[in-house]
Amino acid sequence: MKHDTPKNAVLWAGRLGKKPDGEAFAFQSSINVDRRLVFEDIKGSRAHIAMLGAQGILDAGTVADLDAELVNISGEIRSGKLLIDEGAEDIHSFIEGILTERLGDAGRSVHAGRSRNDQVALDTRLYLKRRVPELEVRIDAAIATLLDLAERHTESIMPGYTHLQRAQCVTLGFHLCAWASALCRDRLRFADALTRLDECPLGAGALAGSSLPLDRERTASALGFSGPTLNAMDSVADRDFALELAADCAITQIHLSRFCEDIAIWASEEFKFIDLAEDWSTGSSIMPQKKNPDFAELIRGKAGRTAGNMVTLFTLVKGLPYAYNKDLQEDKEALFDSLDTVDTCLRMFCGMMAGASFNTERMAAATTGGFLEATDAAEYLVRKGLPFRKAHETAALLVRDAIAAGQDNIASLSLAELQNRSPLFEEDVYAILTPRACVAARRLTGGPAPEEVRRQIAKLRKFTL
Numbered sequence: 001m002k003h004d005t006p007k008n009a010v011l012w013a014g015r016l017g018k019k020p021d022g023e024a025f026a027f028q029s030s031i032n033v034d035r036r037l038v039f040e041d042i043k044g045s046r047a048h049i050a051m052l053g054a055q056g057i058l059d060a061g062t063v064a065d066l067d068a069e070l071v072n073i074s075g076e077i078r079s080g081k082l083l084i085d086e087g088a089e090d091i092h093s094f095i096e097g098i099l100t101e102r103l104g105d106a107g108r109s110v111h112a113g114r115s116r117n118d119q120v121a122l123d124t125r126l127y128l129k130r131r132v133p134e135l136e137v138r139i140d141a142a143i144a145t146l147l148d149l150a151e152r153h154t155e156s157i158m159p160g161y162t163h164l165q166r167a168q169c170v171t172l173g174f175h176l177c178a179w180a181s182a183l184c185r186d187r188l189r190f191a192d193a194l195t196r197l198d199e200c201p202l203g204a205g206a207l208a209g210s211s212l213p214l215d216r217e218r219t220a221s222a223l224g225f226s227g228p229t230l231n232a233m234d235s236v237a238d239r240d241f242a243l244e245l246a247a248d249c250a251i252t253q254i255h256l257s258r259f260c261e262d263i264a265i266w267a268s269e270e271f272k273f274i275d276l277a278e279d280w281s282t283g284s285s286i287m288p289q290k291k292n293p294d295f296a297e298l299i300r301g302k303a304g305r306t307a308g309n310m311v312t313l314f315t316l317v318k319g320l321p322y323a324y325n326k327d328l329q330e331d332k333e334a335l336f337d338s339l340d341t342v343d344t345c346l347r348m349f350c351g352m353m354a355g356a357s358f359n360t361e362r363m364a365a366a367t368t369g370g371f372l373e374a375t376d377a378a379e380y381l382v383r384k385g386l387p388f389r390k391a392h393e394t395a396a397l398l399v400r401d402a403i404a405a406g407q408d409n410i411a412s413l414s415l416a417e418l419q420n421r422s423p424l425f426e427e428d429v430y431a432i433l434t435p436r437a438c439v440a441a442r443r444l445t446g447g448p449a450p451e452e453v454r455r456q457i458a459k460l461r462k463f464t465l
């Protein structure tokens, strides 16, 4: 170990006679995952040394040298001149090693009052404070894509389903607003998670802070946090932010998977409600006729990955003794994968939806036959004073009558046949039994009537601003 250069020396070389070699060293190192925190690590170090200078722990010259070198390192990494060494233990060791190699003792003084435990918590929080708003922008774009389509389809009648059986008449615009509502909640969840990310763990040290006169308020505000974390032990042990964001990602991805399941069903020959663009579909290596909704299927499939990452993180933290344990190093891979997955899937989803066209005639045709107006017939009787349960039974009997007569809708029965089941039926009932009338009648808050869907669109658009 004596022969290690500053760059590949481990930070704890003084205590142990030998360092793990080869595969064992690689096993415990995290550089392949935490390398993406490099700019956050540099940013954190700059704030830390400026504070050490202000507190008289480092002299002004050392601070200036370190700061200038950190700026250089950052530029060199960006330009590709300096490559992150895969042999380093982690990104924190790598940066300190480079500083030491280039500046000698100045590099060796940067870690005063700091531990990699608060450093990694800081870097991860800084990284998430950058990534989460990017995800919010992606969600905004997906919401906007859906609402643009919804606006064009407030009058496009289609069946709404429960149990995958035709249930009641809705519109495509209404259905798309249902999806957009789920994404709006996702967006609000991410925004909410940001508020809890906004505390700076720097200065928590290994677990109990430092005997040096650190100014945690100063570093917190220099790094754009609203303040320092309250308790040093909690700061290095806590991974709630990772659990929370993994859950937020999993929920968003579950939503996308459900939308994509609808799309895959709609794209089938049996439904043919949607026609995906050719460049948002794939073919088959053997069946020449195939046009498959692979993008929708893959987005749906990736919900397994994000749900798995969430379980990984919860299992990782469960039962961990306070404070820091190396287990926590495993947090980043799962979390980064969830952020990346949701980010990519939201972009793919937008592209796929923006290129899709809808077969509104097929959708409208699917609302006739199948008795989607049965609830409306029952509610007609309720308006005439019949208790709902009796009205429900009457409409059900009409459905049976129509089926027995070889028909597929209530309106095909004559007024005499209707009155045979209830004398409350009058000629005006036929006007409320058409699919369009069924939709128009549902103009209550949250309903599918075109003017109400336009109100929902306007409301959903405000969340995306």
Ligand code: ARG
Pocket: 030, 034, 090, 116, 117, 120, 324, 326, 328, 329, 330
């Ligand atoms: N690579 C570590 C992680 O991601 C950094 C902290 C290491 N701390 C320690 N005491 N070994 O958690």
